[in-house]
Amino acid sequence: xxxxxxxxxxxxxxxxxxxxxxxxxxxxxxxxxxxxxxxxxxxxxxxxxxxxxxxxxxxxxxxxxxxxxxxxxxxxxxxxxxxxxxxxxxxxxxxxxxxxxxxxxxxxxxxxxxxxxxxxxxxxxxxxxxxxxxxxxxxxxxxxxxxxxxxxxxxxxxxxxxxxxxxxxxxxxxxxxxxxxxxxxxxxxxxx
Amino acid sequence: xxxxxxxxxxxxxxxxxxxxxxxxxxxxxxxxxxxxxxxxxxxxxxxxxxxxxxxxxxxxxxxxxxxxxxxxxxxxxxxxxxxxxxxxxxxxxxxxxxxxxxxxxxxxxxxxxxxxxxxxxxxxxxxxxxxxxxxxxxxxxxxxxxxxxxxxxxxxxxxxxxxxxxxxxxxx
Numbered sequence: 001x002x003x004x005x006x007x008x009x010x011x012x013x014x015x016x017x018x019x020x021x022x023x024x025x026x027x028x029x030x031x032x033x034x035x036x037x038x039x040x041x042x043x044x045x046x047x048x049x050x051x052x053x054x055x056x057x058x059x060x061x062x063x064x065x066x067x068x069x070x071x072x073x074x075x076x077x078x079x080x081x082x083x084x085x086x087x088x089x090x091x092x093x094x095x096x097x098x099x100x101x102x103x104x105x106x107x108x109x110x111x112x113x114x115x116x117x118x119x120x121x122x123x124x125x126x127x128x129x130x131x132x133x134x135x136x137x138x139x140x141x142x143x144x145x146x147x148x149x150x151x152x153x154x155x156x157x158x159x160x161x162x163x164x165x166x167x168x169x170x171x172x173x174x175x176x177x178x179x180x181x182x183x184x185x186x187x188x189x190x191x192x
Numbered sequence: 193x194x195x196x197x198x199x200x201x202x203x204x205x206x207x208x209x210x211x212x213x214x215x216x217x218x219x220x221x222x223x224x225x226x227x228x229x230x231x232x233x234x235x236x237x238x239x240x241x242x243x244x245x246x247x248x249x250x251x252x253x254x255x256x257x258x259x260x261x262x263x264x265x266x267x268x269x270x271x272x273x274x275x276x277x278x279x280x281x282x283x284x285x286x287x288x289x290x291x292x293x294x295x296x297x298x299x300x301x302x303x304x305x306x307x308x309x310x311x312x313x314x315x316x317x318x319x320x321x322x323x324x325x326x327x328x329x330x331x332x333x334x335x336x337x338x339x340x341x342x343x344x345x346x347x348x349x350x351x352x353x354x355x356x357x358x359x360x361x362x363x364x
Contacts, residue, residue, distance in 0.1 A: 024257070044260060048283035055250040056284075059257020059265065062241060063217050083246030091243055176288045183260060 002162035011139035016041045022069045026053030028108035029169045030072040042186035051081035061096040068095050075102040085128035088154040096154040103163040125156040198364035203333030204233040210337035218258045220251035221268035226297040248273030249280040256290045268295045271316045289351035298357035330358040
């Protein structure tokens with residue numbers, strides 16, 4: 001069963017600890033929603049660079065082992081860069097969590113279908129030796145899943161997400177330099 | 193058959209010393225033969241964290257993640273891999289103006305006349321110019337450390353990518 005994206009995001013925001021967590025959103029709906037969700041943790045959103053969210057989060061996780069870094073990525077974006085699961089597993093970034101919004105659709109480019117095969121992303125992550133990999137069914141499971149992954153990562157949780165072409169996703173509301181500067185400011189403030 | 197490693201590696205030691213001296217924390221990398229020689233030296237460092245990645249674009253994203261958290265990184269890839277990175281350089285490094293330093297093994301130029309490297313050697317500098325990426329050729333083991341320091345300073349002042357292109361003789 002698929003869940004509306006917003007329900008996953010609301011559950012995530014409720015589970016965040018602003019003093020501990022950093023967020024990285026891959027391009028598209030998650031990045032566009034982020035400024036509107038009242039996220040108190042430092043957040044960096046990609047407007048482009050499809051497939052870069054998880055390795056970007058890995059760079060953060062490796063230089064900030066004191067923080068938990070959560071990457072929000074789409075299934076189409078991960079398919080472009082599936083090898084990154086081996087990279088993060090090899091790097092043993094225990095503080096990295098990837099949330100994979102799986103809707104089998106290139107939502108940002110108009111709703112085209114992904115290659116017509118049902119990829120078991122949690123299975124791929126397990127095969128790449130990510131220590132924690134699971135598919136969640138309900139947003140109510142997310143907080144417990146994140147707590148379980150603490151210090152055990154890298155972790156990948158697959159979030160089955162409904163694709164609704166009529167969903168009123170807000171447009172990008174921040175320019176890239178603004179995103180970078182706001183992230184740096186929020187990171188500095190949360191580190192004090 | 194793999195190329196013979198140079199007997200002396202003053203250049204590789206100079207690279208390590210420069211990266212350490214300038215506070216580089218992460219070295220995300222995809223190997224080639226020359227990078228393999230360099231990485232043997234970098235992996236001995238107590239302060240550099242080498243990150244083995246599956247694909248060059250990941251190395252760029254990892255370096256950007258480090259930079260966004262205030263840390264320095266050096267992306268070490270072959271020019272074949274650099275040529276893979278046009279989209280991520282444009283849509284991450286340049287779009288967000290994130291400092292990003294590349295150390296690139298420069299296969300196929302006049303110092304490396306190997307027929308299967310020559311086409312990418314010919315494409316490297318024109319491509320970097322077309323992408324708007326500043327670059328320099330390494331000037332030998334005695335100068336490569338100083339060049340790294342200058343390149344790191346430039347990437348941060350300009351908030352832009354910079355590629356230092358090295359050959360086997362620069363590591364010897």
